[in-house]
């Protein structure tokens with residue numbers, strides 16, 4: 332029986348690098364004890380990380396599948412597992428299982444289209460995987476616009492990568508914004524939903540929104556105001572999860588389990604679900 | 609069809625127990641029935657059904673999943689799953705046999721839950737037709753026939769005899785192994801017994817309860833029904849209904865620090881609990897109304913939507929008997945679905 336695959340039994344992972352991104356977000360690099368990637372994944376999928384004795388929690392795999400060496404997770408400190416991880420050093424072992432969830436339709440729906448990514452706070456974590464996937468296969472996609480906002484300059488995730496790589500790419504435009512004016516910041520100031528409306532993108536593209544629930548709601552309304560159709564807008568949901576495979580009964584919205592039918596949803600599909608997320 | 613006289617039942621059970629662990633409903637000291645392991649002298653309970661459902665056999669209330677050994681920064685994962693021996697559950701009612709099919713669709717769908725699958729593959733189920741269905745029974749609402757229970761082997765008890773019919777190879781193998789203790793017979797007595805049971809069913813108060821108005825695709829219609837508020841008003845959120853329910857499947861995964869390692873285990877959880885969906889940024893089911901609605905929408909709408917119309921209730925009546933405020937799925941079905949019962 333021990334040879335029977337069991338999704339609940341994780342693998343041992345090793346933290347090989349810890350990057351401090353913001354005052355409460357760190358990005359962890361993880362490989363197996365053999366120094367390899369724990370498993371293959373698609374952009375938008377998640378993994379369960381755990382610290383035995385502390386707990387298990389779901390995180391977006393923020394690195395792109397095109398990175399063949401390791402996986403990365405951007406983790407915000409907010410409870411037992413995340414507090415513990417924030418104290419962990421290089422070489423610390425954790426456990427990892429996955430991948431879980433339905434990915435973004437990068438190879439069909441997104442192919443050949445102009446793309447608009449909109450993120451708030453740690454919501455950039457799942458989008459970074461897609462953005463870097465699309466940058467890797469640059470010729471498969473049209474123009475890429477990225478709107479990203481945070482409370483302050485110090486709260487912007489992946490700032491170095493955005494400045495040094497994304498902004499320098501041809502056909503990629505990055506629009507950063509922070510909630511309030513701050514010394515040393517000469518960029519845009521204001522909330523993401525308003526900024527998106529101001530930027531008044533043409534609507535012939537696919538949009539992806541990721542962030543806190545309230546930001547998603549207002550941004551979606553804003554996109555609809557400027558003429559986007561909900562069938563062209565994708566987002567991700569975040570509900571409490573335990574199993575990751577639609578069995579523990581925890582993460583459903585109506586008849587859909589976010590862990591297995593999501594976390595990626597098209598906004599018109601989302602609208603069909605009861606308002607309980 | 610094979611049979612044996614009731615005064616030989618003890619011998620028969622003893623024979624089964626020689627090669628398999630055997631469990632059956634037994635009278636507890638307080639008069640209710642519980643599943644116990646058979647030992648010499650253990651008598652089959654005459655009660656209609658057990659207080660706890662037999663889901664424990666395949667999905668125990670708590671179960672260890674794995675262990676971890678930790679040393680410095682290193683972790684070792686120990687797979688603690690071990691091979692099981694075959695076991696036999698005797699006397700499972702038609703409703704409870706059906707509940708296994710409902711749980712199977714959850715735990716045996718991809719990715720298969722190996723803990724459940726292992727128990728399920730080693731369990732042999734001998735069902736037993738009901739002789740005295742009670743006022744709280746409404747299995748027929750869900751298309752279950754208490755006079756013809758399924759399982760690996762079906763059994764019927766009359767005043768003086770007990771009859772067996774194997775439904776598959778596993779069942780046939782077990783019956784054959786009992787050799788001369790069983791005699792071949794026709795099904796006349798069983799047919800008469802079935803007619804008796806059905807006559808009782810036709811007089812039960814819930815005989816007209818219907819699932820009309822429920823099923824997959826009804827979310828938009830039923831989710832905002834104004835009656836959820838009054839139905840859930842007195843609910844204590846105690847979770848009793850979910851624990852006694854043979855089809856409730858929600859679980860939690862937790863870690864226990866033993867002092868020289870960590871045991872990761874799972875245990876039943878309940879959508880009726882206030883912290884079930886609690887998150888750092890809030891709770892998507894804030895009041896008992898939402899949690900209460902989830903339990904019944906899941907059984908009557910969401911589950912059927914994902915499982916070819918199969919409902920996730922078998923009408924066993926346990927929640928009717930056990931809820932401290934006398935709330936239950938029957939009241940919900942009559943109120944939300946429009947009063948078509950009684």
Ligand SMILES: Cc1cc2nc3c(=O)[nH]c(=O)nc-3n(C[C@H](O)[C@H](O)[C@H](O)COP(=O)(O)OP(=O)(O)OC[C@H]3O[C@@H](n4cnc5c(N)ncnc54)[C@H](O)[C@@H]3O)c2cc1C
Pocket residue numbers: 377386387388389390391392405406407408409410411412413414453456457568569570571572594886887888889
């Ligand atoms: C699909 C998905 C993807 C996610 N991706 C990321 C990511 O990339 N980066 C990141 O930092 N976080 C992510 N999260 C959120 C992360 O799972 C939770 O913040 C995490 O569970 C907290 O674990 P903890 O042990 O530190 O907190 P706990 O000590 O368990 O809890 C602290 C608080 O968080 C609540 N909580 C428990 N589970 C969740 C949950 N799933 N979501 C939110 N709150 C929860 C608790 O009820 C409590 O109020 C994701 C969640 C989901 C469902």
Ligand code: SF4
Pocket residue numbers: 849852853854855856907920921922923924925926927928937
């Ligand atoms: S909901 Fe009540 S009647 Fe239905 S299966 Fe569960 S305990 Fe039995």
Ligand code: SF4
Pocket residue numbers: 842843844845846847848849850880930931932933934935936
């Ligand atoms: S319905 Fe009854 S048994 Fe179920 S949680 Fe509410 S009070 Fe408890």
Ligand code: FES
Pocket residue numbers: 571572573574575576577578579580581582583588589590591
């Ligand atoms: S996390 Fe268990 S059902 Fe989704």
